[in-house]
Amino acid sequence: MISLWIRISAGAAMLLPSFAWAAGGGGGMPQLEFGNPLVIAQVVWMLLIFAALYWLVKNKGLPLVESVLEARRARIQGDLEAARSAKANADAAMAAHRDATAKARAEAQASIAGALQNAQAEAEKRAEVLNAKLAEQVTAAEARIDVARGAAMGALRDVATDTAEALVQKLIGAADRGAVGAAVGREMAARGRA
Amino acid sequence: MAAEGKAIDALSQFELSPVLGMVGQAVGFSQANLFMVIAVLLTMGLLVYGMRQRAIVPGRLQSLAETSYEFVHELVTGQVGDEGKRFFPFVFALFMFVLFGNLLGMLPYAFTFTSHIAVTFALAVIVFVLITVVAISIHGMHFFSYFFPEGAPKILAPLIIPIEVISYFSRPVSLSVRLFANMVAGHVMLKVFATFVVLMGSAGAVGIFGAVAPLAVNVALVGFEFLVAFLQAYVFAILTSIYLHDAVHLH
Numbered sequence: 001m002i003s004l005w006i007r008i009s010a011g012a013a014m015l016l017p018s019f020a021w022a023a024g025g026g027g028g029m030p031q032l033e034f035g036n037p038l039v040i041a042q043v044v045w046m047l048l049i050f051a052a053l054y055w056l057v058k059n060k061g062l063p064l065v066e067s068v069l070e071a072r073r074a075r076i077q078g079d080l081e082a083a084r085s086a087k088a089n090a091d092a093a094m095a096a097h098r099d100a101t102a103k104a105r106a107e108a109q110a111s112i113a114g115a116l117q118n119a120q121a122e123a124e125k126r127a128e129v130l131n132a133k134l135a136e137q138v139t140a141a142e143a144r145i146d147v148a149r150g151a152a153m154g155a156l157r158d159v160a161t162d163t164a165e166a167l168v169q170k171l172i173g174a175a176d177r178g179a180v181g182a183a184v185g186r187e188m189a190a191r192g193r194a
Numbered sequence: 195m196a197a198e199g200k201a202i203d204a205l206s207q208f209e210l211s212p213v214l215g216m217v218g219q220a221v222g223f224s225q226a227n228l229f230m231v232i233a234v235l236l237t238m239g240l241l242v243y244g245m246r247q248r249a250i251v252p253g254r255l256q257s258l259a260e261t262s263y264e265f266v267h268e269l270v271t272g273q274v275g276d277e278g279k280r281f282f283p284f285v286f287a288l289f290m291f292v293l294f295g296n297l298l299g300m301l302p303y304a305f306t307f308t309s310h311i312a313v314t315f316a317l318a319v320i321v322f323v324l325i326t327v328v329a330i331s332i333h334g335m336h337f338f339s340y341f342f343p344e345g346a347p348k349i350l351a352p353l354i355i356p357i358e359v360i361s362y363f364s365r366p367v368s369l370s371v372r373l374f375a376n377m378v379a380g381h382v383m384l385k386v387f388a389t390f391v392v393l394m395g396s397a398g399a400v401g402i403f404g405a406v407a408p409l410a411v412n413v414a415l416v417g418f419e420f421l422v423a424f425l426q427a428y429v430f431a432i433l434t435s436i437y438l439h440d441a442v443h444l445h
Contacts (some may be wrong), residue, residue, distance in 0.1 A: 028205075029205055029208065029378075030205060030206070030208040030209040030210065031208055031309065031310045031311050031312065031374070031378070032311070034312075036210065037222055038210035038211070038212065038222055038224045038226075039210060039310070039312050040222075040312065041221070041222025041223070041224065041227075042210060042222070042224050042226040042227055042307070042310065042312065042313060043312050043313060043316045044222075045222070045223060045224075045226075045227040045230070046226075046227065046230055046307070046313055046316060046317075047316065049227065049230040049231055049234055050230075050287065050291060050317075050320070052234060053233075053234045053237060053238075053287045053290070053291055054283065054284060054287040056234070056237075056238050057237065057238070057241070057283050057286055057287045057290070058283035058284075058287075060238065060241070060242065061237070061238055061241030061242060062241070062263065062282070062283055062286060064241060064242065064245050065241060065245055065259060065260060065263040066263075067248075068245055068248045068249075068256075068260070069260065069263070069264075071248065071250070072250055075250055
C-alpha cells in the first residue's frame with residue numbers, strides 16, 4: 001500500500017502540475033526556476049542551517065536524551081539487582097528455615113524413639129520383676145497346694161479307713177483297725193492314689 | 195504568477211520570497227530558510243524542553259522525544275548494525291529536518307521547504323557524498339568491487355558494471371525526486387480541491403451543496419498528507435541507512 005501510494009503520488013506529481021499550469025495560464029513550477037537566485041540561495045542557507053542542526057543534535061540534544069535513557073537503564077538494572085539479591089536472601093532464609101525444621105523433626109523423632117525405648121526397657125524390667133514375683137508366689141502356692149493335698153490325702157485315708165472300719169464293724173461285728181488300714185492302703189495304692 | 199481571477203493556481207504556494215526585510219533580501223534568506231530554522235528550533239525544543247525533567251517515568255513530551263530518539267536509533271542500528279552508531283546523529287538530524295519540513299508544510303500559510311527539488315536534491319547529495327566517502331575510507335580501492343558483484347560471470351561485466359554505476363548514481367536522484375514529488379503532489383492536490391470548494395461555493399446555492407464533495411476530499415487529503423509527511427521522512431531516513439549499510443559492508 002505504501003509503495004503504491006508513493007507511485008500514485010509520484011504519478012500525480014507529474015500530471016497535476018501540468019494541469020495546474022494549463023489552468024493557471026503561464027509560468028512553470030517555481031521549483032524549476034533556477035534563474036531565481038533565491039532557489040540556489042535557499043540551498044546555501046540550508047547547508048548552514050542543517051550543519052547547525054547536526055551540530056546541535058549531536059552535541060546537545062542526543063547526549064541529553066542518551067543520558068536520561070542511560071540513567072533509566074541504570075536505575076532499572078539497580079532495581080533488578082536489588083530484587084535479585086533480595087530473592088537470594090529470601091531463598092537462603094527459606095533454605096535455613098527448611099534445614100532447621102528438618103533438624104527439629106529429626107531431633108523430635110530421636111527423642112521420641114529414645115523415650116519409647118526407655119519406656120519399653122522399664123516396662124520389660126517391671127514385667128520381669130513382676131514375673132519373678134508371680135513365679136515365686138506360684139511356687140509358694142504350689143508348695144502350699146502340695147502340702148494341702150498331702151494333708152487332704154492323709155485325711156482321705158483316715159476317712160476311708162474309718163468308713164471301711166465302720167462298714168466292716170456293721171457287717172461282721174468286729175474290725176481290726178490295723179488290717180482295715182492295711183487293706184485301704186493297698187486298695188488306694190492299686191488305684192494310684194497313695 | 196499570482197492568482198488571475200478564478201483560475202486554479204496551485205503552484206504559487208511554492209514561490210520563494212525573501213523574509214526579514216532588506217537584510218533577508220540582501221542575503222537571499224527566503225521563507226523556506228525561515229521554516230528550516232523553525233524546524234531546527236522545534237527539533238531542539240523537543241529534545242531540550244521535552245527532556246528537561248529527566249524523569250524516570252516520562253511525561254508526554256519526554257515520551258515523544260525519547261520515542262523519536264529510539265525510533266531513529268533502531269532504524270540506524272537495525273540497518274547498519276553496531277557500526278551505524280556513529281551515523282546516528284546524522285540520520286537523526288536528517289529525519290527530524292525532513293519530518294518537520296513536511297509537517298510544518300501542513301500548517302496554513304506555512305511554506306513546505308521539502309517541496310523544492312533543489313532542497314531535497316541537496317540533502318540527497320549530502321547523503322550521496324557521505325556514503326561514498328565512508329565506503330572509500332573503509333574499503334579503499336576495494337570499494338569499486340561494489341560495481342561488480344562477486345561471483346557474477348565475467349562475460350557479463352560490460353553489462354553489469356554500467357548498470358551498477360548508473361544505479362549508484364541514480365540514488366540521489368530517486369531519493370530527492372521521491373520526497374519532492376510526494377510533497378508537491380500532495381500540496382497541489384490540496385490547493386486544487388480547495389480552489390474547487392471556493393469556485394463552487396461562489397456559484398450560488400446549488401454550488402454550496404456541490405462544494406461539499408471537494409471539501410470532503412480535502413479533509414481526507416489532509417489526513418493522508420500527514421501520513422505522507424511522516425512516511426516520506428521515514429523513507430528518506432531508512433534509504434539513507436540502507437545506503438550507509440552498503441557503504442559499510444559493501445552488499
